[in-house]
Amino acid sequence: MNIVHDISNGQEPYPISLVYDNIDELEESKREHQKVISRWYHTSDIPSCQTERLCLHTTMDVIAPTIANPRIADAKRLMASFFYDSQSLRTLNPIFLSPSRSLPAHSAPTPLQNIYECNQSCTCSPSCPNRLTQRGLTTPLNVFPTGTRGWGVRAVEKIVKGQFVCEYAGEIIHTEKARTIWKTNTKDNKRNYVFCLREIIHDRIQRTNIDATTFGNVARYFNHSCEPNMQIHIIRVDSIVPVVGFFANRDILPGEELCFDYGGVRDIQERMKEKETKNKNVALTKCLCGSEKCKGFLPFDESL
Numbered sequence: 001m002n003i004v005h006d007i008s009n010g011q012e013p014y015p016i017s018l019v020y021d022n023i024d025e026l027e028e029s030k031r032e033h034q035k036v037i038s039r040w041y042h043t044s045d046i047p048s049c050q051t052e053r054l055c056l057h058t059t060m061d062v063i064a065p066t067i068a069n070p071r072i073a074d075a076k077r078l079m080a081s082f083f084y085d086s087q088s089l090r091t092l093n094p095i096f097l098s099p100s101r102s103l104p105a106h107s108a109p110t111p112l113q114n115i116y117e118c119n120q121s122c123t124c125s126p127s128c129p130n131r132l133t134q135r136g137l138t139t140p141l142n143v144f145p146t147g148t149r150g151w152g153v154r155a156v157e158k159i160v161k162g163q164f165v166c167e168y169a170g171e172i173i174h175t176e177k178a179r180t181i182w183k184t185n186t187k188d189n190k191r192n193y194v195f196c197l198r199e200i201i202h203d204r205i206q207r208t209n210i211d212a213t214t215f216g217n218v219a220r221y222f223n224h225s226c227e228p229n230m231q232i233h234i235i236r237v238d239s240i241v242p243v244v245g246f247f248a249n250r251d252i253l254p255g256e257e258l259c260f261d262y263g264g265v266r267d268i269q270e271r272m273k274e275k276e277t278k279n280k281n282v283a284l285t286k287c288l289c290g291s292e293k294c295k296g297f298l299p300f301d302e303s304l
């Protein structure tokens with residue numbers, strides 16, 4: 001077994017080591033890791049109104065009828081409604097795309113929390129406790145070949161229940177592009193790195209597709225488990241664009257693989273029934289999580 005000591009090249013607060021068996025694996029990982037960073041958004045893909053800086057403490061002040069750009073005004077109103085009427089925001093099942101098609105993501109909302117952190121407009125210091133996810137990775141991690149599911153990530157030190165681990169970094173892409181990536185991955189039977197989040201905001205659904213194919217962080221190597229030890233929560237910092245954060249849902253010991261549920265709470269029976277009726281000619285990806293509670297297949301977002 002060989003080791004690379006920090007595939008983030010010092011960009012994260014803690015090292016991310018990688019172990020590999022043979023040189024081919026390392027070459028593949030080098031290609032994939034050369035752009036591993038903490039947070040990166042493809043801002044040209046985000047409408048300018050969404051990149052406006054909005055402060056948790058002053059949001060109400062900035063919603064003034066004098067704002068010239070109506071799109072900015074709308075975005076600010078929307079942000080204010082997040083802060084002051086958080087009941088209006090529900091997160092639907094986030095779905096992590098897998099190469100094969102599965103079933104509708106619509107179902108009961110997952111028990112996710114929506115978190116609003118202090119941002120660039122706040123006067124607090126970078127060490128403010130309400131800036132937790134902005135400080136990057138909170139623990140050293142190790143990327144390793146799982147043998148059956150490609151790369152995986154395991155804890156190096158104990159991670160305590162509730163601890164923030166890191167966010168899912170990547171490019172924010174349009175749904176059309178996510179659809180194209182999904183089609184190509186399905187055709188070529190490739191691994192997938194697009195995280196699709198759907199939120200209900202008042203009476204509409206907001207989709208956020210985070211693509212870590214080219215740009216991303218260590219979270220792109222988190223595998224799915226039907227009995228996961230991490231749970232996601234949605235965080236908003238400077239923008240309406242959500243940040244997906246991974247938190248330990250129990251104490252995790254050194255050496256344990258870090259996994260989350262790619263599809264939230266939907267039941268496999270529902271997936272299979274839908275498959276039979278709607279997707280007769282599409283194969284689901286077999287789940288190899290190894291849990292006694294394994295539901296057999298990886299989830300997928302049929303709305304793509």
Ligand SMILES: C[S@@+](CC[C@H](N)C(=O)[O-])C[C@H]1O[C@@H](n2cnc3c(N)ncnc32)[C@H](O)[C@@H]1O
Pocket residue numbers: 097098099149150151152190191192193219220221222223224225286287288289298
């Ligand atoms: C975001 S990647 C996870 C990291 C991936 N293992 C790698 O080598 O880069 C998602 C892909 O990993 C594989 N995968 C993740 N969890 C799996 C599981 N429980 N069973 C089978 N394959 C899994 C699937 O190919 C999926 O498309």
